[in-house]
Amino acid sequence: MKMVELTINKIKVKAEPGMTILDAAKSVGISIPTLCHMKDLFPTGACRICSVEVEGQRNLIPSCAYPVYEGMKVETNSSRVLRARKTIVELLIENHPQDCLICVRSGNCELQNLSIKYGVREHRYAGESRQHAVDLSSASLERDPAKCILCGRCTRACNEIQKIGAIDFTNRGFKTIVTTPYNKGLNVSDCILCGQCILVCPTAALREKSAMKDVATALEKKGKFTVAQVAPAVRASLGEEYNMPLGTDVTGKLVTGLRRLGFKKVFDTNFAADLTIWEEANELIHRIQTRGILPMFTSCCPGWVKYLEQNYGDLIGHVSSCKSPHEMLGAVTKTYYAKKMGLDPEDIFVASIMPCTVKKYESERPELSGNAMQDVDAVLTTRELVRYFNLTGIDFDDLDSDDFDSTLGESTGAAAIFGTSGGVMEAALRYAYFTLTGQHLDILDFDAVRGLTGIKEASVDINGLTLNIAVVNGIGNAAQVLDEVRAGKSKYHFVEVMACPGGCINGGGQPIHQKQDKVIKRMKALYEIDKKMVKRRSYENEHVKTLYKEFFGEPGSHKSHEILHTTYQDKRKIK
Amino acid sequence: MHSEIFKNYTQNDKSAIIPLLQDVQQIYGYLPEKVLLEVAKFTGLALSRVYGIATFYNQFRLTPLGENIIRVCRGTACHVKGSANILYTLEQELKIQAGETTRDKKFTLEVVSCIGACSIAPVITVNDDYFGRLTTKEIPGILKKYANKPKAETKKEGSAS
Numbered sequence: 144m145k146m147v148e149l150t151i152n153k154i155k156v157k158a159e160p161g162m163t164i165l166d167a168a169k170s171v172g173i174s175i176p177t178l179c180h181m182k183d184l185f186p187t188g189a190c191r192i193c194s195v196e197v198e199g200q201r202n203l204i205p206s207c208a209y210p211v212y213e214g215m216k217v218e219t220n221s222s223r224v225l226r227a228r229k230t231i232v233e234l235l236i237e238n239h240p241q242d243c244l245i246c247v248r249s250g251n252c253e254l255q256n257l258s259i260k261y262g263v264r265e266h267r268y269a270g271e272s273r274q275h276a277v278d279l280s281s282a283s284l285e286r287d288p289a290k291c292i293l294c295g296r297c298t299r300a301c302n303e304i305q306k307i308g309a310i311d312f313t314n315r316g317f318k319t320i321v322t323t324p325y326n327k328g329l330n331v332s333d334c335i336l337c338g339q340c341i342l343v344c345p346t347a348a349l350r351e352k353s354a355m356k357d358v359a360t361a362l363e364k365k366g367k368f369t370v371a372q373v374a375p376a377v378r379a380s381l382g383e384e385y386n387m388p389l390g391t392d393v394t395g396k397l398v399t400g401l402r403r404l405g406f407k408k409v410f411d412t413n414f415a416a417d418l419t420i421w422e423e424a425n426e427l428i429h430r431i432q433t434r435g436i437l438p439m440f441t442s443c444c445p446g447w448v449k450y451l452e453q454n455y456g457d458l459i460g461h462v463s464s465c466k467s468p469h470e471m472l473g474a475v476t477k478t479y480y481a482k483k484m485g486l487d488p489e490d491i492f493v494a495s496i497m498p499c500t501v502k503k504y505e506s507e508r509p510e511l512s513g514n515a516m517q518d519v520d521a522v523l524t525t526r527e528l529v530r531y532f533n534l535t536g537i538d539f540d541d542l543d544s545d546d547f548d549s550t551l552g553e554s555t556g557a558a559a560i561f562g563t564s565g566g567v568m569e570a571a572l573r574y575a576y577f578t579l580t581g582q583h584l585d586i587l588d589f590d591a592v593r594g595l596t597g598i599k600e601a602s603v604d605i606n607g608l609t610l611n612i613a614v615v616n617g618i619g620n621a622a623q624v625l626d627e628v629r630a631g632k633s634k635y636h637f638v639e640v641m642a643c644p645g646g647c648i649n650g651g652g653q654p655i656h657q658k659q660d661k662v663i664k665r666m667k668a669l670y671e672i673d674k675k676m677v678k679r680r681s682y683e684n685e686h687v688k689t690l691y692k693e694f695f696g697e698p699g700s701h702k703s704h705e706i707l708h709t710t711y712q713d714k715r716k717i718k
Numbered sequence: 719m720h721s722e723i724f725k726n727y728t729q730n731d732k733s734a735i736i737p738l739l740q741d742v743q744q745i746y747g748y749l750p751e752k753v754l755l756e757v758a759k760f761t762g763l764a765l766s767r768v769y770g771i772a773t774f775y776n777q778f779r780l781t782p783l784g785e786n787i788i789r790v791c792r793g794t795a796c797h798v799k800g801s802a803n804i805l806y807t808l809e810q811e812l813k814i815q816a817g818e819t820t821r822d823k824k825f826t827l828e829v830v831s832c833i834g835a836c837s838i839a840p841v842i843t844v845n846d847d848y849f850g851r852l853t854t855k856e857i858p859g860i861l862k863k864y865a866n867k868p869k870a871e872t873k874k875e876g877s878a879s
Contacts, residue, residue: 298766308764313773324769325751325780333765717755 149215156211164206164217165193175219176228176257178345179294180207184303190294192257194227195219203227229261235292237268239346246290246347251655253345254292275320280328282504283336283352283651286310288320291348297321297340304644306619307450309334321348333453335618337446337642338500338651351500351652354521355531361492361520362405368491371406372472372551373397375413376498376562376647377525379668383654383661384529385539390664392672395544400528401496402545403537411547412495413554415472416561416570418690419443420681422707423465423567424574425698427637431608436460438613438628438635441567443467445505446642448711450618455625456713464708466518468561469495469502470511472551473518474706479694480551494521496528498562498650501642510709524652553686556587556679559672564616564646565592565599566669568639572603572612573680580606587679593670595645595662598624612637617644723753730762735771739778748779784819784826786864789843793832801840805829807854808842811861824865 146157151168158167163186165175178190186208194203198216203224206217218224236258243249275288295312298321302308309332313322323332341349361367373394382391401409427439442448442463451458466474473495477488495502499522505511506519523531532539546552557573560566569589576584591601592612597620603610613635615621621640627633643649648665673679681687695703723741727734738761742753749772758765772778790805805816808827812820819826835841838850844864849856 302764302767308766311764311766311770313766313770315774322766324754324765717759 147211147213147215149211149213149217151217152219158211160211162211164195164197164204164209164211164215167211168195168206168217168219173219175206176260177207178253178257178292179296181296181299181343184299187295187299190231190292192228192231194224194231196221196224225261228257229263232257232261233263233267236263237266237270238272239292240272240289247350248347248655252347271317273317273320278323278328279352280330281334281336281352282330282507283500283502284329284334284338284341285350285352286322286329287348287350288322289348290346291321292346293319293321294345295321296343296345297349300339300343301334304617304619305335305337305339305642306622307333307335307337310340335446335449335453335642336501336504336651337618339643341500341651342649342653342655351524351527352503353527354494354503354523355527355534357521358494358523358531361494364492366490368408368486369406370408370410370476370491370493371401371404371496372410372412372415372469372493373401373496374469374498374562374647375416375559375566375669375672376650376653376665377496377528378672379562379648379665380498380653380661381525381529381539383656383658384526388664389658389661390668392668393539394672395546396539396542397496398547399542399545400532400537400539403542404531404535406494408548408551410472410476410551411554411558412469412472413558413561414547414551414684414686415468415475416558417554417681417684417687418471418475418707419465419468419561419567420557420570420574421687421691421698422471422703423463424571424578424681426463426465427571428575428578429699431636438633438638439463441637441639442709443561443567444501444641444643444647445499446501447618447621447640449501449504450621450642451625452711452714454622454715455629456715456718458625458628459711459713461628462711464704464710466511466707466709467502467505468558469497469522470505470518470709471707473506473520475690476551477516477518478706479690483550483693488516492520493518494523495519496523496525498525498647498653499643500524500651502652508709510711525650525654526652529654550686553684555681555684556673556676557681558684559676560669562647563593563666563669564595564641564644565589565614565639566646567641568592568612568614568637570681571637571639572610574682575610576603576605577680577682579608583680592639593666595666610637611635613639615640616646618642619644724756724760727760729760732761732763735761735763735768736775739768739772743778746782748782751780781819782823784823786824786845786867787826787828787843789828789830789833790816791831791833791835791839791841791843792829793836793839795836796832796840799839803854804840804842804852804857807857808861811857825861 147160149156156167156171168175175193178192179187188205188208193206195206196218197204278286298311310321378394382393398409430439440462442465473493477491481488503522506522511518557570569592573584592599592614599614601612611634645662649662754768758768792801812825814820816827816829840852841850
C-alpha cells in the first residue's frame with residue numbers, strides 16, 4: 144500500500160490512506176483530546192474539541208473526521224487551536240452543573256480533565272443553563288441530563304453497538320436533550336439497563352444507582368448474617384482502579400477486602416456458576432432427548448433476558464429456566480446453607496459484587512424473591528465496591544490474599560470463564576460431553592467460541608450427536624439469531640447470549656476508562672485462571688456434588704426447580 | 719390497524735420516516751404515541767429516534783390541536799409593537815404556555831415568526847381571522863367569542879410554523 148506522507152507538529156508521519164489526522168497523530172505519540180469520538184464508529188465531528196490547524200485551510204479541522212492527504216501540514220498545538228479548545232471547554236462548563244466536589248465522577252471525568260488540561264480558571268460565559276430532573280425510575284441506572292454535554296456517545300453505544308435505542312437526541316438547539324421517548328423513565332423505555340452508556344459517558348450524566356447504603360446498613364445491623372459473593376469478571380478488572388496493569392487477577396485481595404468490610408462469609412459466585420452448569424446442561428440434554436423447545440438460550444445474563452422479554456417475548460420458552468449464578472448462590476445460601484448452619488433465612492443478607500448494572504434490576508424481579516424473600520438483597524458494582532473500600536480506609540494494594548469461605552466458595556476453571564463471552568458455552572460443553580459419553584473431554588479449550596467476534600458458531604460432535612451451537616457476543620448481534628429462530632429456520636441447539644460486548648468483563652458496572660484492549664486483557668485474565676486450575680470441569684466440583692447429595696437430589700429435581708429455576712414474561716409493547 | 723398509512727411505503731425503509739410522519743399528522747392532526755410505536759416498528763428505527771425526529775422539526779406536533787388555533791406573531795415589527803405583552807397576556811388568560819393546548823381542548827397557542835401583516839402590528843390570528851393593532855385589553859373578549867362558538871368545522875393540517 145502506498146503510504147501518505149504528512150507532517151504533524153513538524154514531525155514527518157507516514158500514514159495509511161484514509162486514516163484520520165487523529166489516528167495518524169496517535170501513531171507518533173501525539174495525543175489530541177476527543178469527546179464525541181468513538182473508536183470503530185463513524186465519526187460525527189460533533190464536539191470540535193479535537194480541532195487542529197491545517198495549512199491552507201481557513202477553518203480549524205476536526206481531526207477525528209478528517210482524512211490525511213499527501214503533503215498535509217498539521218499543527219495540533221498552535222495557540223489558535225489551544226484557544227479554540229479552551230473556549231469549547233469553557234462553553235461546555237457553563238452549561239453544566241458546577242458540582243464537581245460532590246459528583247460521583249469527580250476525578251474520573253473527561254470534562255473535568257479537559258478543564259484542568261486547558262487551564263480554565265474563570266467563568267467567562269455565565270448565562271442560562273439547562274435544568275433537568277434526574278431520572279431515578281429504573282432499578283439500575285440514574286440518568287441526569289443536566290450533566291450531559293451532548294457528546295452523543297451513549298446514544299451511539301445504545302443505538303449502534305447494542306442496537307437497543309432506548310435514548311436518543313430529542314428536541315433541538317438549546318433545548319436538545321438526550322432522553323427516552325416522551326422523556327419517560329428508563330424503567331418503561333426499551334432500556335435493558337446494560338450500562339454500556341455509563342462506560343462511555345464522559346461525565347456523570349449516566350451512572351449506576353448505588354446500593355452502598357443498603358449494604359452498610361446491613362453490615363452494621365446486629366443479628367444480620369452478611370454474605371458477600373463475587374462474580375468472576377470483578378476479579379479481572381478491579382485492580383485497574385488501583386493502577387494495576389489491565390488483566391491483573393486480584394481474587395485473593397478481594398476476599399480479604401470484603402472480610403474487612405465486615406462480611407461474615409465471602410462466597411464465590413463461581414461456585415454457583417458450576418451449579419448453573421449442572422442444571423443448565425442437564426436441561427439442555429433433557430430438551431434434546433425429549434425433543435423439547437430448541438434452541439435453548441442461556442439465562443445467565445439478565446440484560447439479555449430483559450431484551451428477549453421486551454422484544455421477542457414470544458420466544459421466552461427457549462430460555463433456560465435456570466436462575467443466573469448469583470441468584471442461585473443467594474437462593475442456596477438462604478435454603479441449604481441456612482439449614483445446615485441453623486440460621487434463619489430472614490437474618491441472612493446476601494450482597495453480590497457484580498460487573499453488571501442489570502443485576503440490580505434482576506435481584507428485584509418478583510420472580511426472584513421466592514417465599515417473599517429476595518435471593519439476593521443488594522448488588523454492588525465493581526465501581527461501588529472500590530468506593531466502599533476507599534470510604535472505609537481499606538488500602539487495597541497492601542492487602543494479603545485470602546481464600547473464599549468453604550462450602551459455597553469452591554469452584555472449577557469452567558466457572559471462572561463465565562465472565563467472558565463464550566465462557567458459559569464452553570463450560571456447558573465440557574459438562575455435556577461427560578454426561579452424554581461418560582468420558583472426560585481431552586481438549587478443554589474451545590477456540591471457536593472464544594474471542595470478540597459478534598456471532599461465534601461451532602458444531603461439536605458428541606457420540607454421534609452433532610450439537611450446533613452459537614455464541615452471541617453483545618446484544619446488538621442477537622436479533623439476527625432470534626429472527627431465524629422466530630422463522631423456524633435456526634439450526635442451533637444451544638445459544639449463549641451476553642448483552643455486553645465481550646461479556647461480563649466489559650459489563651456496565653466495571654471500572655470506567657477508555658484504555659485500549661481492556662476487554663481482551665480482562666478476558667485473558669479469566670482464561671488464565673481457568674488454565675491454572677486443576678479442576679476445569681463443573682462436574683468435578685466436589686462441593687456441588689455434596690450439595691446435590693445432601694439437598695437437591697439430582698439436577699432438574701423438584702426441589703432444584705423450586706429453588707434454582709425461575710420464570711419469564713412476555714413484555715412486548717406491540718405483539 | 720393503520721395499514722392505510724403504511725401501504726405507500728416499504729417496510730424497514732428508514733428514509734421514509736419524515737413523509738410517513740407527515741401522513742400520520744395529516745390524518746390525526748398530531749402524532750399519537752401509539753402510532754409512533756407502529757411507525758418505529760415499521761421503519762425499523764428505534765422509538766427514541768422517531769421521537770427525536772418528531773421533536774426536532776417544528777412541523778410535527780405530539781399533542782392534539784385545540785378547536786381554535788391562536789398564532790401570535792413574534793416577528794420584528796410585532797416585537798417592536800409589544801407582541802411580548804400580547805403573548806404573555808394570552809398565556810395568562812389561557813393558563814398555558816406557547817405550544818400548548820388548554821385542558822378543555824378549546825385553544826392551542828402557537829408562536830410564529832412573521833405572518834406578513836406587519837402594517838397592522840402587533841397581530842395575532844385565531845383560526846383564519848386576523849386581529850391587528852391589538853391591545854392586551856381586547857384579548858379576553860376575543861377569547862370569549864371563540865370559546866363560546868360551536869365546534870369549528872373540519873380542522874386543517876397542524877402547524878404552519
